[in-house]
Amino acid sequence: MKSCLASLLIVVFSGGGAHTEVSPVTAAVNLGDGTQQTDYEALSKEIYAELVTFRSIADMPENVKAAAEGVKQQLINGGFPAGDIQIVSPHPELGSVVARFRGQARGGGPPTKQPVMLMAHLDVVDALRSDWEFEPFELREIDGYFYGRGTDDNKAGIAHIVTNFIRLRDEGYVPDRDLVAVFTADEETSSDSIKYLVRERRDLVDSVFAINSDAGGGELFEGAPNIFNVQAAEKIYVTFHITATNPGGHSSRPRPDNAIYELTMALARLSEFTFPVDVGEVAGLYFERSSYFMDGLPAVDMRAVAKQPPDEAAAARLSSGSPYYNAILHTTCVATRLEAGHADNALPQTAQATVNCRVLPGQNPDDVEAILREVIGNEQIEVARANAPTGSDPSPLTEEIMNVLEPIVEEMWPGVPVIPTMSTGATDGNYVRNAGIPVYGVSAIFSDPDDSRAHGKDERVGVKEYYSAQEFWYRMLKRLSGG
Ligand SMILES: [Zn+2]
Secondary structure, rough: HHHHHHHHHHHHOOOOOOOOOOOOOOOOEEEOOOEEEEEEHHHHHHHHHHHHOOOOOOOHHHHHHHHHHHHHHHHHOOOOHOOOOHEEEOOOOEEEEEEEEOOOOOOOOOOOOOEEEEEOOOOOOOOOOOOOOOOOOOOOOEEEEEEEOOOOOOOOHHHHHHHHHHHHOOOOOOOOOOOOEEEEEOOOOOHHHHHHHHHHHHHHOOOOOOOOOOOOOOEEEEEEEEEEEEEEEEEEEEEEEEEOOOOOOOOOOOOOOOHHHHHHHHHHHOOOOOOOOOHHHHHHHHHHHHHOOOOOOHHHHHHHOOOOOOOOHHHHHHHHHHHHHHHHHHEEEEEEEEEEOOOOEEEOOEEEEEEEEEOOOOHHHHHHHHHHHHHHHHOOOOEEEOOOOOOOOOOOOOOHHHHHHHHHHHHHHHOOOOEEEEEEEOOOOOHHHOOOOEEEOOOOOOOOOOOOOOOOOEEEEEEHHHHHHHHHHHHHHHHOOOO
Protein backbone atom coordinates (compact mmCIF):
# COMPACT_ATOMS: atom_id res chain seq x y z
CA MET A 1 0.00 0.00 0.00
CA LYS A 2 2.81 2.34 0.85
CA SER A 3 4.41 2.06 -2.58
CA CYS A 4 1.06 2.78 -4.21
CA LEU A 5 0.75 5.98 -2.22
CA ALA A 6 4.28 6.96 -3.09
CA SER A 7 3.51 6.56 -6.76
CA LEU A 8 0.43 8.69 -6.28
CA LEU A 9 2.65 11.60 -5.30
CA ILE A 10 4.52 11.32 -8.56
CA VAL A 11 1.26 11.31 -10.49
CA VAL A 12 -0.04 14.29 -8.58
CA PHE A 13 3.10 16.31 -9.05
CA SER A 14 3.37 15.47 -12.75
CA GLY A 15 0.54 17.90 -13.46
CA GLY A 16 -1.49 17.82 -16.63
CA GLY A 17 0.76 16.33 -19.25
CA ALA A 18 -1.88 13.94 -20.49
CA HIS A 19 -4.41 15.19 -22.96
CA THR A 20 -7.65 13.37 -23.56
CA GLU A 21 -10.38 14.02 -26.06
CA VAL A 22 -12.89 16.66 -25.12
CA SER A 23 -16.47 15.50 -25.29
CA PRO A 24 -18.54 16.57 -28.29
CA VAL A 25 -20.74 19.59 -27.68
CA THR A 26 -24.34 18.51 -27.37
CA ALA A 27 -27.31 20.46 -28.65
CA ALA A 28 -28.19 23.41 -26.46
CA VAL A 29 -31.64 24.31 -25.19
CA ASN A 30 -32.45 27.99 -24.86
CA LEU A 31 -34.17 28.44 -21.52
CA GLY A 32 -35.68 31.77 -22.60
CA ASP A 33 -33.89 33.71 -19.87
CA GLY A 34 -30.60 34.21 -21.67
CA THR A 35 -28.99 31.04 -20.31
CA GLN A 36 -28.44 27.91 -22.33
CA GLN A 37 -28.52 24.34 -21.21
CA THR A 38 -27.40 21.30 -23.11
CA ASP A 39 -29.95 18.52 -23.70
CA TYR A 40 -28.25 16.36 -21.13
CA GLU A 41 -28.13 19.10 -18.54
CA ALA A 42 -31.87 19.48 -19.02
CA LEU A 43 -32.37 15.72 -18.70
CA SER A 44 -30.16 15.62 -15.63
CA LYS A 45 -32.15 18.38 -13.97
CA GLU A 46 -35.41 16.58 -14.75
CA ILE A 47 -34.13 13.35 -13.14
CA TYR A 48 -32.71 15.29 -10.18
CA ALA A 49 -36.00 17.16 -9.66
CA GLU A 50 -38.01 13.94 -9.75
CA LEU A 51 -35.68 12.30 -7.21
CA VAL A 52 -35.92 15.23 -4.79
CA THR A 53 -39.74 15.03 -4.75
CA PHE A 54 -39.58 11.59 -3.09
CA ARG A 55 -39.48 11.93 0.69
CA SER A 56 -37.32 8.80 0.69
CA ILE A 57 -36.71 8.52 4.43
CA ALA A 58 -36.27 5.43 6.60
CA ASP A 59 -39.76 5.76 8.12
CA MET A 60 -41.37 5.81 4.67
CA PRO A 61 -39.83 2.84 2.84
CA GLU A 62 -42.60 2.99 0.21
CA ASN A 63 -41.13 6.32 -0.94
CA VAL A 64 -37.64 4.84 -1.21
CA LYS A 65 -39.05 2.03 -3.32
CA ALA A 66 -40.99 4.51 -5.47
CA ALA A 67 -37.76 6.46 -6.06
CA ALA A 68 -36.08 3.20 -7.12
CA GLU A 69 -38.93 2.46 -9.53
CA GLY A 70 -38.65 6.01 -10.89
CA VAL A 71 -34.93 5.56 -11.58
CA LYS A 72 -35.59 2.24 -13.28
CA GLN A 73 -38.19 3.88 -15.51
CA GLN A 74 -35.82 6.74 -16.41
CA LEU A 75 -33.23 4.20 -17.54
CA ILE A 76 -35.83 2.25 -19.54
CA ASN A 77 -36.98 5.52 -21.16
CA GLY A 78 -33.33 6.14 -21.97
CA GLY A 79 -33.15 2.87 -23.91
CA PHE A 80 -31.76 0.40 -21.35
CA PRO A 81 -33.34 -3.08 -21.38
CA ALA A 82 -35.55 -3.67 -18.33
CA GLY A 83 -33.75 -6.98 -17.78
CA ASP A 84 -30.51 -5.12 -17.01
CA ILE A 85 -32.10 -3.09 -14.21
CA GLN A 86 -32.86 -5.00 -11.01
CA ILE A 87 -34.69 -3.76 -7.96
CA VAL A 88 -33.39 -5.84 -5.08
CA SER A 89 -33.55 -5.70 -1.32
CA PRO A 90 -33.18 -7.85 1.76
CA HIS A 91 -36.46 -6.25 2.93
CA PRO A 92 -39.56 -6.52 0.72
CA GLU A 93 -40.71 -2.98 1.52
CA LEU A 94 -37.46 -1.42 0.29
CA GLY A 95 -35.73 -1.42 -3.06
CA SER A 96 -32.20 -0.75 -4.26
CA VAL A 97 -31.40 -0.36 -7.95
CA VAL A 98 -28.67 -2.37 -9.65
CA ALA A 99 -28.35 -1.27 -13.29
CA ARG A 100 -25.85 -2.82 -15.66
CA PHE A 101 -24.49 -0.94 -18.67
CA ARG A 102 -23.17 -3.93 -20.60
CA GLY A 103 -19.69 -3.74 -22.03
CA GLN A 104 -17.94 -5.55 -24.84
CA ALA A 105 -14.32 -6.45 -25.45
CA ARG A 106 -12.78 -4.11 -28.03
CA GLY A 107 -12.45 -6.97 -30.49
CA GLY A 108 -16.07 -8.01 -29.83
CA GLY A 109 -17.41 -10.61 -27.46
CA PRO A 110 -17.75 -10.49 -23.69
CA PRO A 111 -15.53 -7.99 -21.87
CA THR A 112 -12.20 -9.24 -20.57
CA LYS A 113 -11.99 -6.46 -17.98
CA GLN A 114 -13.83 -6.78 -14.67
CA PRO A 115 -16.83 -4.52 -13.97
CA VAL A 116 -16.61 -1.23 -12.09
CA MET A 117 -19.29 -0.38 -9.52
CA LEU A 118 -20.78 3.13 -9.39
CA MET A 119 -22.40 3.94 -6.04
CA ALA A 120 -25.06 6.33 -4.76
CA HIS A 121 -28.01 6.09 -2.36
CA LEU A 122 -31.73 6.78 -2.74
CA ASP A 123 -32.59 7.49 0.88
CA VAL A 124 -32.25 10.81 2.69
CA VAL A 125 -32.35 12.09 6.25
CA ASP A 126 -35.78 13.60 6.91
CA ALA A 127 -36.33 17.35 6.63
CA LEU A 128 -39.19 19.34 8.10
CA ARG A 129 -40.91 22.16 6.27
CA SER A 130 -41.01 24.12 9.55
CA ASP A 131 -37.20 24.04 9.82
CA TRP A 132 -36.55 25.05 6.22
CA GLU A 133 -36.90 28.29 4.33
CA PHE A 134 -39.09 26.45 1.79
CA GLU A 135 -40.52 23.01 0.95
CA PRO A 136 -37.56 20.60 1.27
CA PHE A 137 -38.94 17.95 -1.09
CA GLU A 138 -39.07 20.17 -4.12
CA LEU A 139 -36.08 21.11 -6.26
CA ARG A 140 -35.63 24.87 -6.37
CA GLU A 141 -33.04 26.86 -8.29
CA ILE A 142 -32.25 30.14 -6.55
CA ASP A 143 -29.29 32.47 -7.05
CA GLY A 144 -27.03 29.83 -8.52
CA TYR A 145 -27.94 26.99 -6.14
CA PHE A 146 -30.15 23.93 -6.32
CA TYR A 147 -32.01 23.62 -3.01
CA GLY A 148 -33.83 20.57 -1.65
CA ARG A 149 -33.34 17.58 0.65
CA GLY A 150 -30.91 15.20 -1.00
CA THR A 151 -29.55 17.73 -3.51
CA ASP A 152 -26.11 17.13 -1.99
CA ASP A 153 -26.55 13.83 -0.12
CA ASN A 154 -26.81 12.01 -2.49
CA LYS A 155 -29.39 12.48 -5.24
CA ALA A 156 -27.04 14.51 -7.42
CA GLY A 157 -24.90 11.38 -7.66
CA ILE A 158 -27.82 9.29 -8.92
CA ALA A 159 -28.84 11.95 -11.46
CA HIS A 160 -25.25 12.19 -12.73
CA ILE A 161 -24.87 8.44 -13.18
CA VAL A 162 -28.31 7.90 -14.76
CA THR A 163 -27.97 10.86 -17.14
CA ASN A 164 -24.52 9.81 -18.26
CA PHE A 165 -25.59 6.21 -18.82
CA ILE A 166 -28.31 7.56 -21.12
CA ARG A 167 -26.00 10.06 -22.82
CA LEU A 168 -23.30 7.45 -23.49
CA ARG A 169 -25.86 4.99 -24.83
CA ASP A 170 -27.40 7.69 -27.08
CA GLU A 171 -23.95 8.37 -28.48
CA GLY A 172 -23.60 4.70 -29.39
CA TYR A 173 -20.80 4.27 -26.88
CA VAL A 174 -20.01 0.72 -25.80
CA PRO A 175 -17.84 0.40 -22.67
CA ASP A 176 -15.08 -2.22 -22.70
CA ARG A 177 -16.28 -3.51 -19.31
CA ASP A 178 -19.63 -3.59 -17.53
CA LEU A 179 -20.48 -0.46 -15.58
CA VAL A 180 -22.70 -1.42 -12.64
CA ALA A 181 -24.72 1.34 -10.99
CA VAL A 182 -25.76 0.52 -7.42
CA PHE A 183 -28.26 2.87 -5.75
CA THR A 184 -28.97 1.67 -2.23
CA ALA A 185 -32.10 2.19 -0.13
CA ASP A 186 -30.83 2.64 3.43
CA GLU A 187 -27.36 4.20 3.50
CA GLU A 188 -28.43 6.73 6.12
CA THR A 189 -29.59 4.06 8.58
CA SER A 190 -28.79 0.33 8.57
CA SER A 191 -26.84 -0.02 5.29
CA ASP A 192 -28.52 -3.44 5.12
CA SER A 193 -28.91 -3.13 1.34
CA ILE A 194 -25.23 -2.80 0.53
CA LYS A 195 -24.30 -5.48 3.08
CA TYR A 196 -26.83 -7.80 1.40
CA LEU A 197 -25.60 -6.98 -2.09
CA VAL A 198 -21.90 -7.56 -1.39
CA ARG A 199 -22.54 -10.67 0.72
CA GLU A 200 -25.60 -12.37 -0.80
CA ARG A 201 -25.80 -10.97 -4.33
CA ARG A 202 -22.15 -10.69 -5.21
CA ASP A 203 -23.08 -12.09 -8.66
CA LEU A 204 -24.95 -8.83 -9.36
CA VAL A 205 -22.42 -6.33 -8.05
CA ASP A 206 -18.98 -7.94 -8.13
CA SER A 207 -16.45 -5.38 -9.35
CA VAL A 208 -12.73 -4.72 -9.44
CA PHE A 209 -13.28 -1.44 -7.62
CA ALA A 210 -16.07 1.05 -6.95
CA ILE A 211 -16.50 4.77 -7.46
CA ASN A 212 -18.75 6.26 -4.79
CA SER A 213 -20.60 9.49 -5.62
CA ASP A 214 -21.46 9.82 -1.91
CA ALA A 215 -17.98 10.97 -0.88
CA GLY A 216 -15.04 12.98 -2.13
CA GLY A 217 -15.75 16.20 -3.98
CA GLY A 218 -13.88 19.42 -4.22
CA GLU A 219 -13.17 22.47 -2.11
CA LEU A 220 -13.96 25.96 -3.28
CA PHE A 221 -11.77 28.76 -2.02
CA GLU A 222 -13.31 32.21 -2.48
CA GLY A 223 -15.68 30.65 -4.99
CA ALA A 224 -13.00 29.00 -7.15
CA PRO A 225 -12.07 25.31 -7.30
CA ASN A 226 -9.02 24.77 -5.11
CA ILE A 227 -8.68 21.09 -4.20
CA PHE A 228 -10.18 17.93 -5.73
CA ASN A 229 -10.76 15.30 -3.04
CA VAL A 230 -10.83 11.56 -3.51
CA GLN A 231 -12.08 9.67 -0.50
CA ALA A 232 -9.95 6.58 0.01
CA ALA A 233 -10.66 5.75 3.64
CA GLU A 234 -13.38 6.28 6.19
CA LYS A 235 -13.81 6.10 9.92
CA ILE A 236 -15.64 3.26 11.64
CA TYR A 237 -18.97 4.01 13.25
CA VAL A 238 -19.67 2.50 16.66
CA THR A 239 -22.27 3.59 19.20
CA PHE A 240 -22.29 2.77 22.93
CA HIS A 241 -25.02 2.95 25.53
CA ILE A 242 -23.58 4.08 28.85
CA THR A 243 -25.97 3.22 31.67
CA ALA A 244 -25.98 4.02 35.38
CA THR A 245 -28.55 2.19 37.51
CA ASN A 246 -29.74 2.66 41.09
CA PRO A 247 -32.41 1.18 43.40
CA GLY A 248 -34.10 4.59 43.37
CA GLY A 249 -36.77 5.57 45.89
CA HIS A 250 -38.85 8.58 46.94
CA SER A 251 -37.34 11.91 45.92
CA SER A 252 -38.23 13.34 49.34
CA ARG A 253 -35.48 11.16 50.81
CA PRO A 254 -32.46 11.40 48.50
CA ARG A 255 -29.68 8.87 48.99
CA PRO A 256 -26.01 9.68 48.41
CA ASP A 257 -25.77 7.61 45.24
CA ASN A 258 -27.76 8.80 42.24
CA ALA A 259 -27.85 7.39 38.71
CA ILE A 260 -28.08 10.81 37.05
CA TYR A 261 -25.15 12.23 39.02
CA GLU A 262 -23.00 9.18 38.34
CA LEU A 263 -23.73 9.24 34.65
CA THR A 264 -23.15 12.96 34.27
CA MET A 265 -19.85 12.74 36.16
CA ALA A 266 -18.77 10.01 33.75
CA LEU A 267 -19.79 12.19 30.79
CA ALA A 268 -17.89 15.14 32.23
CA ARG A 269 -14.73 13.00 32.30
CA LEU A 270 -15.40 11.96 28.69
CA SER A 271 -15.82 15.60 27.64
CA GLU A 272 -12.30 16.36 28.86
CA PHE A 273 -10.70 13.36 27.21
CA THR A 274 -8.99 13.33 23.81
CA PHE A 275 -7.93 10.13 22.06
CA PRO A 276 -4.28 10.01 21.00
CA VAL A 277 -3.21 11.56 17.69
CA ASP A 278 -2.97 8.97 14.93
CA VAL A 279 -2.13 9.91 11.34
CA GLY A 280 -2.55 7.12 8.81
CA GLU A 281 -1.30 7.12 5.23
CA VAL A 282 -4.33 8.78 3.65
CA ALA A 283 -4.57 11.45 6.35
CA GLY A 284 -0.81 12.05 6.17
CA LEU A 285 -0.96 12.60 2.44
CA TYR A 286 -4.03 14.79 2.83
CA PHE A 287 -2.21 17.13 5.26
CA GLU A 288 1.04 17.07 3.32
CA ARG A 289 -0.62 18.03 0.02
CA SER A 290 -3.05 20.48 1.59
CA SER A 291 -0.22 22.35 3.31
CA TYR A 292 0.86 23.80 -0.05
CA PHE A 293 -2.45 25.63 -0.27
CA MET A 294 -2.22 27.15 3.19
CA ASP A 295 -0.12 29.98 4.61
CA GLY A 296 1.71 30.60 7.84
CA LEU A 297 1.45 28.42 10.92
CA PRO A 298 -1.38 26.15 9.64
CA ALA A 299 0.80 25.17 6.67
CA VAL A 300 3.76 24.43 8.98
CA ASP A 301 1.49 22.48 11.32
CA MET A 302 0.05 20.41 8.50
CA ARG A 303 3.52 19.36 7.39
CA ALA A 304 4.44 18.61 11.01
CA VAL A 305 1.49 16.25 11.55
CA ALA A 306 2.13 14.50 8.22
CA LYS A 307 5.54 13.33 9.54
CA GLN A 308 5.93 10.13 11.59
CA PRO A 309 5.63 10.48 14.50
CA PRO A 310 3.23 13.42 14.10
CA ASP A 311 3.99 16.59 16.03
CA GLU A 312 1.66 16.70 19.06
CA ALA A 313 1.65 20.47 19.50
CA ALA A 314 0.88 21.02 15.81
CA ALA A 315 -1.95 18.45 16.02
CA ALA A 316 -3.39 20.24 19.05
CA ARG A 317 -3.33 23.62 17.25
CA LEU A 318 -4.97 22.23 14.12
CA SER A 319 -7.59 20.38 16.19
CA SER A 320 -8.56 23.39 18.26
CA GLY A 321 -9.09 25.47 15.13
CA SER A 322 -11.19 22.95 13.21
CA PRO A 323 -13.60 20.16 14.21
CA TYR A 324 -12.79 18.57 10.84
CA TYR A 325 -9.03 18.42 11.43
CA ASN A 326 -9.70 17.21 14.96
CA ALA A 327 -11.77 14.35 13.53
CA ILE A 328 -9.10 13.41 10.99
CA LEU A 329 -6.39 13.37 13.66
CA HIS A 330 -8.22 11.43 16.38
CA THR A 331 -10.75 8.77 17.10
CA THR A 332 -13.64 10.68 18.68
CA CYS A 333 -16.40 9.67 21.11
CA VAL A 334 -19.16 12.13 21.89
CA ALA A 335 -22.41 12.06 23.86
CA THR A 336 -25.36 12.43 21.49
CA ARG A 337 -28.46 11.50 23.52
CA LEU A 338 -29.56 11.36 27.15
CA GLU A 339 -32.42 9.65 28.90
CA ALA A 340 -32.95 9.40 32.65
CA GLY A 341 -35.52 9.00 35.41
CA HIS A 342 -39.17 7.98 35.32
CA ALA A 343 -41.04 10.51 37.47
CA ASP A 344 -40.60 14.05 38.77
CA ASN A 345 -40.91 12.80 42.35
CA ALA A 346 -38.79 9.63 42.18
CA LEU A 347 -35.08 9.04 42.43
CA PRO A 348 -33.78 7.91 39.02
CA GLN A 349 -33.39 4.15 38.65
CA THR A 350 -31.77 4.45 35.25
CA ALA A 351 -29.73 7.11 33.47
CA GLN A 352 -28.49 6.34 30.00
CA ALA A 353 -26.36 8.26 27.54
CA THR A 354 -25.72 7.37 23.93
CA VAL A 355 -22.09 7.91 23.00
CA ASN A 356 -21.21 7.83 19.32
CA CYS A 357 -17.62 6.99 18.43
CA ARG A 358 -15.87 7.43 15.08
CA VAL A 359 -12.85 5.17 15.05
CA LEU A 360 -9.86 5.80 12.80
CA PRO A 361 -9.24 3.09 10.18
CA GLY A 362 -6.68 0.62 11.45
CA GLN A 363 -7.74 1.02 15.07
CA ASN A 364 -9.66 -1.70 16.86
CA PRO A 365 -13.11 -0.81 18.26
CA ASP A 366 -12.37 -3.19 21.18
CA ASP A 367 -9.47 -0.95 22.21
CA VAL A 368 -11.68 2.11 21.93
CA GLU A 369 -14.23 0.44 24.19
CA ALA A 370 -11.50 -0.37 26.73
CA ILE A 371 -10.33 3.27 26.71
CA LEU A 372 -13.92 4.44 27.08
CA ARG A 373 -14.37 2.25 30.19
CA GLU A 374 -11.15 3.62 31.62
CA VAL A 375 -12.23 7.22 31.05
CA ILE A 376 -15.66 6.57 32.61
CA GLY A 377 -13.76 5.13 35.55
CA ASN A 378 -16.77 3.59 37.30
CA GLU A 379 -17.28 -0.14 37.15
CA GLN A 380 -20.89 0.23 38.29
CA ILE A 381 -21.66 1.96 34.98
CA GLU A 382 -22.49 -0.40 32.16
CA VAL A 383 -20.94 0.14 28.72
CA ALA A 384 -22.69 -1.74 25.91
CA ARG A 385 -22.38 -1.57 22.13
CA ALA A 386 -25.46 -0.49 20.24
CA ASN A 387 -24.15 -1.63 16.87
CA ALA A 388 -21.59 -4.05 15.50
CA PRO A 389 -18.86 -1.94 13.91
CA THR A 390 -17.55 -2.82 10.47
CA GLY A 391 -13.99 -1.79 9.83
CA SER A 392 -12.41 -1.34 6.44
CA ASP A 393 -8.87 -0.83 5.29
CA PRO A 394 -8.04 2.29 3.29
CA SER A 395 -8.27 1.73 -0.48
CA PRO A 396 -4.86 2.07 -2.13
CA LEU A 397 -4.78 4.98 -4.58
CA THR A 398 -3.35 3.01 -7.45
CA GLU A 399 -1.83 4.46 -10.57
CA GLU A 400 -4.74 3.01 -12.54
CA ILE A 401 -7.26 5.10 -10.63
CA MET A 402 -5.07 8.21 -10.63
CA ASN A 403 -4.56 7.86 -14.39
CA VAL A 404 -8.32 8.03 -14.77
CA LEU A 405 -8.98 10.96 -12.42
CA GLU A 406 -5.98 13.24 -12.66
CA PRO A 407 -6.06 14.05 -16.42
CA ILE A 408 -9.79 14.92 -16.26
CA VAL A 409 -9.25 17.19 -13.25
CA GLU A 410 -6.39 18.89 -15.10
CA GLU A 411 -8.57 19.31 -18.22
CA MET A 412 -11.55 20.74 -16.37
CA TRP A 413 -9.84 22.64 -13.52
CA PRO A 414 -6.22 23.26 -14.54
CA GLY A 415 -3.80 23.38 -11.62
CA VAL A 416 -6.23 21.91 -9.08
CA PRO A 417 -4.50 19.06 -7.21
CA VAL A 418 -6.07 15.65 -6.55
CA ILE A 419 -5.85 14.95 -2.81
CA PRO A 420 -6.80 11.72 -1.04
CA THR A 421 -9.03 12.13 2.00
CA MET A 422 -10.50 10.15 4.81
CA SER A 423 -14.19 10.71 5.55
CA THR A 424 -15.00 11.41 9.16
CA GLY A 425 -18.48 10.04 8.52
CA ALA A 426 -19.30 6.57 7.27
CA THR A 427 -20.94 5.54 4.01
CA ASP A 428 -21.95 2.34 2.23
CA GLY A 429 -18.40 2.39 0.87
CA ASN A 430 -17.20 1.03 4.20
CA TYR A 431 -19.03 -2.28 3.63
CA VAL A 432 -17.83 -2.52 0.05
CA ARG A 433 -14.20 -2.03 1.16
CA ASN A 434 -14.79 -4.54 3.93
CA ALA A 435 -15.95 -7.03 1.28
CA GLY A 436 -12.59 -6.67 -0.49
CA ILE A 437 -13.57 -4.18 -3.20
CA PRO A 438 -11.57 -0.91 -3.07
CA VAL A 439 -13.76 2.22 -3.07
CA TYR A 440 -12.90 5.73 -4.22
CA GLY A 441 -15.22 8.55 -3.23
CA VAL A 442 -15.48 10.92 -6.20
CA SER A 443 -18.61 13.07 -6.18
CA ALA A 444 -16.66 15.72 -8.15
CA ILE A 445 -19.00 18.37 -6.73
CA PHE A 446 -17.10 21.42 -5.49
CA SER A 447 -18.43 23.27 -2.48
CA ASP A 448 -17.41 25.59 0.31
CA PRO A 449 -15.99 23.27 3.01
CA ASP A 450 -17.43 25.50 5.75
CA ASP A 451 -20.95 25.40 4.29
CA SER A 452 -21.84 21.71 4.40
CA ARG A 453 -25.61 21.35 4.70
CA ALA A 454 -26.02 17.61 4.19
CA HIS A 455 -28.50 16.31 6.81
CA GLY A 456 -29.16 19.95 7.76
CA LYS A 457 -31.35 22.88 6.87
CA ASP A 458 -31.61 24.31 3.33
CA GLU A 459 -29.35 21.68 1.77
CA ARG A 460 -27.94 22.88 -1.54
CA VAL A 461 -25.47 22.39 -4.38
CA GLY A 462 -24.12 25.09 -6.69
CA VAL A 463 -25.77 24.91 -10.13
CA LYS A 464 -22.48 25.41 -11.97
CA GLU A 465 -20.77 22.85 -9.71
CA TYR A 466 -23.61 20.39 -10.29
CA TYR A 467 -23.26 20.50 -14.07
CA SER A 468 -19.45 20.44 -13.95
CA ALA A 469 -19.61 17.28 -11.86
CA GLN A 470 -21.98 15.76 -14.38
CA GLU A 471 -19.48 16.45 -17.16
CA PHE A 472 -16.69 15.06 -14.97
CA TRP A 473 -18.65 11.82 -14.51
CA TYR A 474 -19.22 11.61 -18.26
CA ARG A 475 -15.48 11.80 -18.95
CA MET A 476 -14.66 9.51 -16.01
CA LEU A 477 -17.09 6.78 -17.09
CA LYS A 478 -15.49 6.83 -20.54
CA ARG A 479 -11.94 6.70 -19.23
CA LEU A 480 -12.88 3.88 -16.87
CA SER A 481 -14.18 1.81 -19.75
CA GLY A 482 -11.72 2.26 -22.61
CA GLY A 483 -13.25 5.42 -24.11
ZN1 LIG B 1 -24.86 10.09 1.78
